[in-house]
Amino acid sequence: xxxxxxxxxxxxxxxxxxxxxxxxxxxxxxxxxxxxxxxxxxxxxxxxxxxxxxxxxxxxxxxxxxxxxxxxxxxxxxxxxxxxxxxxxxxxxxxxxxxxxxxxxxxxxxxxxxxxxxxxxxxxxxxxxxxxxxxxxxxxxxxxxxxxxxxxxxxxxxxxxxxxxxxxxxxxxxxxxxxxxxxxxxxxxxxxxxxxxxxxxxxxxxxxxxxxxxxxxxxxxxxxxxxxxxxxxxxxxxxxxxxxxxxxxxxxxxxxxxxxxxxxxxxxxxxxxxxxxxxxxxxxxxxxxxxxxxxxxxxxxxxxxxxxxxxxxxxxxxxxxxxxxxxxxxxxxx
Numbered sequence: 001x002x003x004x005x006x007x008x009x010x011x012x013x014x015x016x017x018x019x020x021x022x023x024x025x026x027x028x029x030x031x032x033x034x035x036x037x038x039x040x041x042x043x044x045x046x047x048x049x050x051x052x053x054x055x056x057x058x059x060x061x062x063x064x065x066x067x068x069x070x071x072x073x074x075x076x077x078x079x080x081x082x083x084x085x086x087x088x089x090x091x092x093x094x095x096x097x098x099x100x101x102x103x104x105x106x107x108x109x110x111x112x113x114x115x116x117x118x119x120x121x122x123x124x125x126x127x128x129x130x131x132x133x134x135x136x137x138x139x140x141x142x143x144x145x146x147x148x149x150x151x152x153x154x155x156x157x158x159x160x161x162x163x164x165x166x167x168x169x170x171x172x173x174x175x176x177x178x179x180x181x182x183x184x185x186x187x188x189x190x191x192x193x194x195x196x197x198x199x200x201x202x203x204x205x206x207x208x209x210x211x212x213x214x215x216x217x218x219x220x221x222x223x224x225x226x227x228x229x230x231x232x233x234x235x236x237x238x239x240x241x242x243x244x245x246x247x248x249x250x251x252x253x254x255x256x257x258x259x260x261x262x263x264x265x266x267x268x269x270x271x272x273x274x275x276x277x278x279x280x281x282x283x284x285x286x287x288x289x290x291x292x293x294x295x296x297x298x299x300x301x302x303x304x305x306x307x308x309x310x311x312x313x314x315x316x317x318x319x320x321x322x323x324x325x326x327x328x329x330x331x332x333x334x
Contacts, residue, residue, distance in 0.1 A: 005030070006030055006031055006032065007026075007031045007032070007077040007078050007119075007234075008031070008032045008034070008075055008076050008077050008078075009026050009031050009032065009033050009034070009076070009077065009078045009079070009080065009234075010033075010034050010035075010036060010072065010073065010076050010078070010079045010080065011023050011026070011033060011034070011035050011036070011080045011082065012035075012036045012037070012063050012079075012080070012081045012082055012083035012105075012109055013036075013037055013041070013042060013063075013081075013082035013083030013084065013124075014033070014035030014036065014037050014042070014047075014058070014082070015035060015037040015039060015042025015043060015044065015046050015047055015058070016037070016041050016042040016043075016046065016082060016083075016186075017046070017180070017182075017184045017185055017186050017223070018082055018124065018177075018180055018223055018226060018227070019035070019037070019042065019046075019080075019082045019083075020042075020046035020047055020049075020050075020184055021182065021183075021184065021223045021224065021226075021227050022080060022082070022227045022230055022231075023035060023047070023050055023056070024049055024050055025224075025227045025228075025231060026231070027050055027053050027055060027056060029231070031055070031078075032055040033055060033056050033057070034056075034057045034058075034059060034072055034076070035047075035056070035057070035058045035059065036059050036061050036063055036069055036072065036083065037058070037059075037060065037061075037083065038060060038061060038062040038063070038083075039060060040085065040101070041084075041085065041086060041186070043184075046184050059072060062105070063081075063083045063101075063105040063106075063108055063109050064100055064101065064104045064105040064108050065108070066108040066111065066112065069108065069109070069112055070111075070112045070115065070116075072112075073112040073113055073115070073116035073118065074116050075116070076113075076116055076118050077118060077119045077120065078118065078119065078120045078121075078122070078234045079109065079113045079118050079120070079121045079122070080122050080124070080230055080234070081106060081109050081110075081121065081122070081123050081124060081161075082124040083101070083105060083109075084101055084102045084105070084124070084153075084154065084157075085097060085098050085101040085102060085150070086150060086186070087150060088148050088150055088328060089324060089325055089327055089328050090150075091148055091149035091150035091151075091153070092148055092149060092327050092328065092331050092332075093327055095149040095153075098149050098150055098153045099149075099153055101153075102150075102153035102154055102156070102157050103153050103156050103157055103160070105157075106123070106157035106160050106161065107160055110160060110161065110164045110170065110172075113170065114164060114168050114170050118170075118171075119171060120171050120172075120173075120233075120234045120235075121161070121164075121165075121170055121171060121172035121173075122172070122173055122174075122175065122230050122233050122234050123157070123158060123161040123172065123173070123174040123175065124175060124177060124230075125154060125155070125157070125158045125161075125174045125175060125176040125177065125242070126150075126151060126154040126155070126176065126177060127176045127177060127178045127179070127219075127244065127246075127277060127279065128146065128147075128148075128150065128151035128154065129144045129145075129146050129151055129154065129155035129158070129176065130142055130143075130144065130145065130274075130277075131144075131145035131146055131147045131151065131272075131274070132145065132147070132272070132274050133274060133276075133277075136250070136276050136277075136278040137246075137278045137279060137280035137281075138244070138277075138278060138279060138280055139244070139280040139282070139283070140176070140242050140243065140244055140280075140283055147272040147332060148272060148331075148332065158174045158176075158242065161174050162174065162240065162242065165239055165240040166240060170239075171237075171239040172239060172240065173233050173236075173238055173239060173240070173241050173242075173243065174241070174242045174243070175226075175229055175230065175233060175243055175244075175245045175284075176242060176243065176244045176245065176279075177221070177226055177245050178218075178219035178221050178244065178245060178246040178247070178277055178278075178279045179218040179219050179220045179221055179277060180221050180222075180223055180226050181195045181220050181221070181222060181223065181299060181303065182222050182223030182224065182299065182302065182303070183223070183302065183303065183306040183309060184223075184309060185223075185303070194218075194253070194256075195303060196310055196313055197209065197316050198256070198257070198260055199260075199303065199304075199307050199309075199310040199313070200310045200313035200314065200315050200316070201262075201315060201316065202260060202261075202262055202307065203307060203308075203310060203311055203315075204315045206315055206317070207262065207263040207264050207265045208257050208260070208262060208263070208264040208265070209264075209265060209266075209267050209316055209317070209318055209321055210253055210254070210257060210264045210265065210266050210267070211253065211266075211267055211268075211269055211270060211273075212266065212267075212268070212269035212270075213254075213266065213269075214252060214253040214254035214257065214264070214266070215252055215253075215254060215275075216252065216253055216269075216273070216274070216275050216276065217250040217251055217252045217253075217275070217276045217277070217278070218250060218251060218253070218276075218277050219246040219247050219249070219250050219251075219277045219278050219279050220247060220251050220256070220296055220299070221245060221246050221247040221279075221292065222247070222292070222294035222296075222298075222299040222302075224293075224294060225245075225247070225292040225293055225294050226245055228290065228293075229243075229245045229284065229288070229290050232288050232289070232290045233288060233290075236287075236288055238287050238288060241283075241287060243283050243284040243287065243288070244279040244280060244281050244283065244284060245279065245281070245284060245290075246278070246279025246280075246281050246292070247279075247292050247294075247296065248281060248291070248292050249278075249296065250276055250277065250278040251296050256300065259297060259300045259301075260300065260304070265318065267318050267321055267322070268329075270325065270328055270329070270332075271328070271329065271332040271333040272328075272332040
């Protein structure tokens, strides 16, 4: 890569599932990368593939600590803001923490980026903002109707990003991600990390805990496709836009279990969960020329090839899930 094409990048949440894959891609492309991560969700082990790479710096900081992170943005070209608290139930139990991380943290990063005059800002938004969508495939114009504080705080963070693009001309875009999966997928959460839940159960010889009858479908999107969308967005001149990132299809949980192989049991369907998530990706295809490349079946095969990653993950049982999701049913089951 020529010096003219090399970029200095910041990846917040770079030790997380998606963030670590993005860091790997940026380094492979010849860029300089600074990770900002407080390791609330991120794992040091996720960075083992890149730990000795030239051009990588890791800063263990909270993105909401504005005074601490601001100096790191000087001379930075591209900012990828992925740092966030995730999962539904903890957001119901600890809404203040989620606002601090996902809203205050986003504003802190935005202001650091604006002060430094960065050239591109890419925000990792969540398709959970659509709630129970009335239309599938769901376009970006669908109304936001977040069902729980995690979804709300990610959507509010997105509004800050778009406002900074409008008011301060920050060259920012927001990518609404649909059901990302792949190696290093999170091992926490009784639903959000469905792959982690199922693969840990497979390793332990336990049946898969299928929510409801398993007919619900999800737009499972492979992580390398998502990373490619981030890099493509950063390299473009598109700004002030919100774009869905999805696989081009939607797949049932029953289909996933069939591909993984093994016995299953069924647990109660959860309130506030859509029967189908399915991204309308016409906008990102038109504006960025981005298209997904990894077939669902091939992505699942890759997960099985990397199954040992989940050897130490918690193994969920129906009773454990019922206890972990009690507040979910209490607050959303109306």
